[in-house]
Amino acid sequence: MKTCFFVALLFFALAAQAAPVAAQSEQPTIYTIVPGDTLWGLSKRFLNDPYYWPNMWAANGTIGNPHFIYPGQRVRVYSDRIEIEPAPAAVAPQAPSQEAPKEVPPPPVQEEQQPSPFSVTGSEGFIMEKWMAPAGSIISIPQNRVMVGTDDIVYTDIGRVHGAFAGDRFSIYKKTGAISHPVTNVILGDRVIPLGELQLSEVEKDASKAIVTKSYQEISPGSFLLPYREKRVTVALKAADRDLTGYIVDSQTGNSALAVRDLVFLDLGTAQGVQPGNMLYIVRDVKPDQRWVLSRIEKLPVDVVGAVVVLQTNTNTSTAVIVKSVDTIYRGDRVEVRKNR
Template structure:
């Protein structure tokens, strides 16, 4: 008899534990609202705004991590988020979002933004010339840094005045299109800033106000535009964009998340700062097995980038996600509103 009583008490104690465990695994359902983003949802529910790449890569129905559709449903677990497939109805046993939480969700999730520091470099396009060059360094030195005296070919005949500032760039390499072989321009890398002190008609003396890298004769000069640090918020493209990756800041062959790249899309094509583009690659089909029945395979999704600065026909961009190795010549596509 005592044994039966003990077994009964044990059962009464353990059953609620199983019920609570099951309830903990039972997700709540959140319905996407206008303005929501994966970053905002990740930060709101699991306090990790950087969780969004997992949601993107694990959910094939989400082709654009910035633009998700009102009415989509998300299963909210304590440690993860899952999209409910469109063809799968929400089970009636799942809990609805409690009224207080639903009220809180009316607030639109903040959009993700990226900080531009001005050190990303860009492609100086054909036909665009620098304002001048560093033509020498005091005492015939070959390298200059902070507070050093340099000489430029900018003078009063160009309308320059003492005290004016110029940004200093290194001429890096000529950039050609990976498909058409068209020369797109010259990659230039920021080195610092200088300030003119004394001017002649066609030359000037200047002091290096700030340097991030060593400065040498031959460095390009462009008018100083003030602090280059700014925030770039993501925005949907208003038109369809298709292009290619031209080169990377570092020049390395393999490109990954966090790398700066240069692309063949600029303001002339409708590209804007903040546009997010998807990096894709065509899959080569072996016709020996297709027997001529198939001419094209779905593209391979490699990652995503956001445009930081645009020129007329080119732009500087940051790779924000990579799920495979990315190379110069990989294709870019956008999703429009």
């Protein structure tokens, strides 16, 4: 009798220990990706949250480009998340054997034709805030030419008194107009675009001779200079460490209607806690129709129409790229991220 009691007691003790483990180890539902699936669609279908896709993308290092997923890839669907298993590697040809041949995965399904949105090439431009001052300007071009390009000679107002030396490199920019905030109408600065690069060859006291080493557009006298910095940078996706709310204040092209791959400027910078790689949702408020409610409703959940990734930052502004849109994006649209959403 004592032996039976001891066995029963041991059984209940083990069961009590196993119960929490079983409760914590949720068994996922396995789903296999088919042609036409997208991260956006998977998020909406399984989590009823179409804007969960950036979280899924960030958590799965196997997805280099968020717009490529593969038929045959499997996803593990949990109650609060989706995990994507790595795509199977292609199998190299082998000599015939008795084993069944291994399947080679079909080509990727492409949601949108676009390169990775996290490559900074130097052509993005930025908002030149009021506190920023040029290092100098191009003040003359030989033979009274109106514009120059790669390998041409120019003269600048940067000299030894400015700490310059032969061999110093500078980026060439031009201003294309003042940018006012779409909500407050406050002037944030000037939209600037890069024109090229130059290197000083001969330096005098307060002037220098330089050669244009690279040109993206025509360069003319009056173009201003800033110290050179490496242009081609890969920006890794990084979660914001705080809540952020701001606006799309302008675009690189100056267009009001925008879409995926367009470069935009935000009224958020390092002073607000924005970092390169942060992803923000593009949202719009939805106004309730008071005719159909019994009591007054002040606010509805926002409508998420897309997402941007920050590429580079200044103090109070930043340059970003639109990486997702389900509707036309406009200057003045709000961007936000809620850390604990």
